[in-house]
Amino acid sequence: MRFFHDQSGILHAENVSLAEVAQDVGTPVYVYSAGALRAAAREFRAGLHGIARKHIAFAVKANPNVAVLHLLGNEGFGADIVSDGEMRQALAGGMRAEDMMFSGVGKTDGEMIAALDAGVGQFNLELEAEGVLLSSLAQARGKRACAVLRINPDVAAGTHPKISAGRSANKFGVPVGEAGAVYRRLAQLPGLDLRGIALHIGSQIGDLALLEDAYRAAGAFVRALRAEGHSVTHVDLGGGLGVAYHSAEHFPAPAAYGAMVQRVTRDWDVTLMFEPGRLIAAAAGVLLTRVIWVKPGAECPHVIVDAAMNDLARPALYDAYHHFAAVRPTRHQFGANVAGPVCESGDTFAKARSIDAVTRGDLAVFHTVGAYGASMASTYNSRALVPEVLVDGDRYSVVADRVEQGQALLRQHLPNWLVEHAPA
Numbered sequence: 001m002r003f004f005h006d007q008s009g010i011l012h013a014e015n016v017s018l019a020e021v022a023q024d025v026g027t028p029v030y031v032y033s034a035g036a037l038r039a040a041a042r043e044f045r046a047g048l049h050g051i052a053r054k055h056i057a058f059a060v061k062a063n064p065n066v067a068v069l070h071l072l073g074n075e076g077f078g079a080d081i082v083s084d085g086e087m088r089q090a091l092a093g094g095m096r097a098e099d100m101m102f103s104g105v106g107k108t109d110g111e112m113i114a115a116l117d118a119g120v121g122q123f124n125l126e127l128e129a130e131g132v133l134l135s136s137l138a139q140a141r142g143k144r145a146c147a148v149l150r151i152n153p154d155v156a157a158g159t160h161p162k163i164s165a166g167r168s169a170n171k172f173g174v175p176v177g178e179a180g181a182v183y184r185r186l187a188q189l190p191g192l193d194l195r196g197i198a199l200h201i202g203s204q205i206g207d208l209a210l211l212e213d214a215y216r217a218a219g220a221f222v223r224a225l226r227a228e229g230h231s232v233t234h235v236d237l238g239g240g241l242g243v244a245y246h247s248a249e250h251f252p253a254p255a256a257y258g259a260m261v262q263r264v265t266r267d268w269d270v271t272l273m274f275e276p277g278r279l280i281a282a283a284a285g286v287l288l289t290r291v292i293w294v295k296p297g298a299e300c301p302h303v304i305v306d307a308a309m310n311d312l313a314r315p316a317l318y319d320a321y322h323h324f325a326a327v328r329p330t331r332h333q334f335g336a337n338v339a340g341p342v343c344e345s346g347d348t349f350a351k352a353r354s355i356d357a358v359t360r361g362d363l364a365v366f367h368t369v370g371a372y373g374a375s376m377a378s379t380y381n382s383r384a385l386v387p388e389v390l391v392d393g394d395r396y397s398v399v400a401d402r403v404e405q406g407q408a409l410l411r412q413h414l415p416n417w418l419v420e421h422a423p424a
């Protein structure tokens with residue numbers, strides 16, 4: 001956590017005091033470190049140095065903030081998008097359409113048309129019918145759409161069931177057993193330039209052997225396609241590398257991942273594509289929050305903070321751990337629950353955990369929330385949509401405003417018939 005560190009007893013993001021950010025912007029607020037984003041992007045690229053032909057695309061769903069995307073675009077990253085909205089985010093962040101791949105199991109006609117018109121570089125097809133439709137949409141525009149077929153290698157990702165994607169029971173991709181026949185039919189379509197395959201078996205993966213199994217299955221499939229006479233020039237290896245949320249966890253470094261990829265793909269002779277999300281952004285963000293109350297509890301006190309499950313959904317969704325730390329730590333710790341104000345027991349960030357002792361009004365952070373943090377935020381309980389700040393050295397800027405509940409109210413309407421026909 002080099003980019004989030006103590007200076008004179010106050011937690012800083014790079015050279016910016018989080019106490020100052022809280023005073024200036026209010027809480028809760030996400031704070032990202034530009035240095036941490038750049039470092040992660042460069043470490044990932046460096047890990048792949050032995051791979052000559054490659055394209056790295058950031059999985060926008062992990063953090064779609066335009067400033068984050070702009071920064072990663074400057075690092076040479078493209079974008080892995082899963083919706084028209086993410087395409088617009090990436091374009092607004094200055095990324096080029098040709099550097100984007102469009103993944104996702106439910107692209108609508110309208111989204112495919114928008115992506116074709118924008119010139120998105122590659123469509124990752126999830127089923128045969130989608131390829132047929134894309135071909136006809138492209139043809140109608142006098143284009144051929146670059147595409148790869150997503151295969152489902154039926155391997156476990158060893159991760160939380162809600163973020164596992166590569167088992168045959170999951171909704172993603174075409175089962176390898178059927179993919180050969182599907183590929184053969186799609187390769188003949190006039191509106192498609194089918195140039196390879198894609199896979200992505202899940203997220204927060206800690207065991208390289210599981211990724212290696214999937215990649216070997218992909219390699220075997222590429223050989224089978226070539227034996228049939230297909231030209232295969234691109235293989236998209238997806239994302240999924242995990243990060244340590246807890247100091248006791250250990251995850252493979254990008255260099256170890258790169259070495260594995262190089263070993264497994266040595267004779268593939270393709271352009272390899274990568275779609276890291278969490279690995280790039282997770283450690284680059286904290287959620288800054290203020291303690292509202294320390295409420296006595298049956299077993300231990302409840303630290304009630306002003307951030308809630310609507311701001312950071314991962315604990316409620318996946319029982320995820322996020323390290324909680326005071327901005328001005330004393331040396332004292334106590335056992336406590338940490339929870340938000342939302343009216344659900346699931347709005348709990350920590351249970352009976354030993355944490356920095358805090359009292360009403362203190363500032364604290366949840367660490368490792370730069371990925372799947374703000375991107376999953378909602379306004380549940382009619383709460384404000386959480387703002388975001390980007391720090392770079394001594395500077396910082398608000399890169400997403402707090403959307404107050406009053407603004408949300410503007411989009412709601414009372415029908416006349418409801419108001420006029422109130423019971424007498």
Ligand SMILES: *Cc1c(COP(=O)(O)O)cnc(C)c1O
Pocket residue numbers: 059061062080103104200202203204238239240241275276277278279371
């Ligand atoms: C979510 C997703 C990613 C990114 O996953 P991470 O675990 O964040 O690296 C990449 N590709 C696809 C198709 C995805 O759905």
